[in-house]
Amino acid sequence: MSFDIALSGIQAINEQLETVSNNIANASTYGFKAGRANFSSVMAGTKANGVEIGSVTQNISQNGSMTTTGRGLDAAIDGRGFFVSVNQQGTTQYSRVGIFSTDTKGFLVDSNGNKVQGYGPSKNGALGVMGDVQVPTGQIPAVATTNIAYTGNLSADWTVPATATFNATDSSSYNMVKQSLAFDSLGTQHTVSQYFVKTGTGAVDVYYGVDGNPPATAPNVSLTFDTNGQLTGTTSGTVGFTGTGATASSVKIDYTGTTYFAGETTTTTNRSDGYASGSFVGVEMAPDGSLVAKYSNDQSQVVGTIALATFANEGGLSPISQTSWVANAESGAALYGSPGVGLAGKLSTGTLEGSNVDVTSELVGLMTSQRNYQANSKVMTTENQMMQALMQALP
Numbered sequence: 424m425s426f427d428i429a430l431s432g433i434q435a436i437n438e439q440l441e442t443v444s445n446n447i448a449n450a451s452t453y454g455f456k457a458g459r460a461n462f463s464s465v466m467a468g469t470k471a472n473g474v475e476i477g478s479v480t481q482n483i484s485q486n487g488s489m490t491t492t493g494r495g496l497d498a499a500i501d502g503r504g505f506f507v508s509v510n511q512q513g514t515t516q517y518s519r520v521g522i523f524s525t526d527t528k529g530f531l532v533d534s535n536g537n538k539v540q541g542y543g544p545s546k547n548g549a550l551g552v553m554g555d556v557q558v559p560t561g562q563i564p565a566v567a568t569t570n571i572a573y574t575g576n577l578s579a580d581w582t583v584p585a586t587a588t589f590n591a592t593d594s595s596s597y598n599m600v601k602q603s604l605a606f607d608s609l610g611t612q613h614t615v616s617q618y619f620v621k622t623g624t625g626a627v628d629v630y631y632g633v634d635g636n637p638p639a640t641a642p643n644v645s646l647t648f649d650t651n652g653q654l655t656g657t658t659s660g661t662v663g664f665t666g667t668g669a670t671a672s673s674v675k676i677d678y679t680g681t682t683y684f685a686g687e688t689t690t691t692t693n694r695s696d697g698y699a700s701g702s703f704v705g706v707e708m709a710p711d712g713s714l715v716a717k718y719s720n721d722q723s724q725v726v727g728t729i730a731l732a733t734f735a736n737e738g739g740l741s742p743i744s745q746t747s748w749v750a751n752a753e754s755g756a757a758l759y760g761s762p763g764v765g766l767a768g769k770l771s772t773g774t775l776e777g778s779n780v781d782v783t784s785e786l787v788g789l790m791t792s793q794r795n796y797q798a799n800s801k802v803m804t805t806e807n808q809m810m811q812a813l814m815q816a817l818p
Contacts, residue, residue, distance in 0.1 A: 454746040456485075456778075459479065459480050506519070510537045516537065531556040557727075559726060567607055567669075568604075570677060572677050573681070575682075584597055627647075628646075701721075703717075708770065
């Protein structure tokens, strides 16, 4: 009987060594969770009959260390939660490995080629429908300019120009000219010139010209300033133009915040909305899980949001690979949400979660297993010697 008990101990230790070896082998595997072999007694009625490995559990709740990669579509979960993906068989699986890319059709996929699940672009502040996340990889259309914001200081030290009649080709008829950019409906860029002409104390007329064409003879807007140098009355003007083949444009130029102080003339804001069409150049992930597509015209747009799943008992998940799990009755149903909302942790972008294996502890476990193996082998050797001595003692 003691021979069988010692043999069961050796068999259980061999199974434990498989778990320890697997942990050490995956010490550098992203998102790997260390396993633990749990011993349990084997009983024959009320009598001990040996030992066995009753179960192998993974330490899912303990996060691994963060490794910086600098890659825009790498992400680690800082806290609870799992990335969600669907494989080719339609099985929903969960993982902590945030290595993502886009396939030939623009779908976001994980390192195994499974389609990552997330929410469509937000509408009125609400997340879109959850499903496959597809990144539009074509061009975004041009948007015509409708507003130009110009803010600065028009020097109170200016003098009224020597040439009384404004003429864009005669610099002595105006005090300053500033250019702003504007786009028509086809995305063609145009230059809007603003000619500032002081007409009296606290009074400045502004004439608009587009693409070098002469401005109108009458000012487009007259700005007036009070004795404290603050803009009063009219604060904006309008310039119109029509690009070749484009819809006629009407652009408002807003001077709100412009001042009239002595000293240097300065420009602090000269910004226009609108842009030319742009081609897709890449996509990055934000800490809130948003997927931000970037285009060649320096524009960007949120095209979706990564979904995270949390569970009432994440330790009950069933492993289907070293780094992926599926839900079951023990784990409970998945609760889906966006990163940083509810129980789900935020994302650390440009990083990946490493294994949570403690190699030092595993090596100590190996030494302990070795001693246990030797002890059980000694039991078997001793019993064998006792049986031989007994047999020799018999007549």
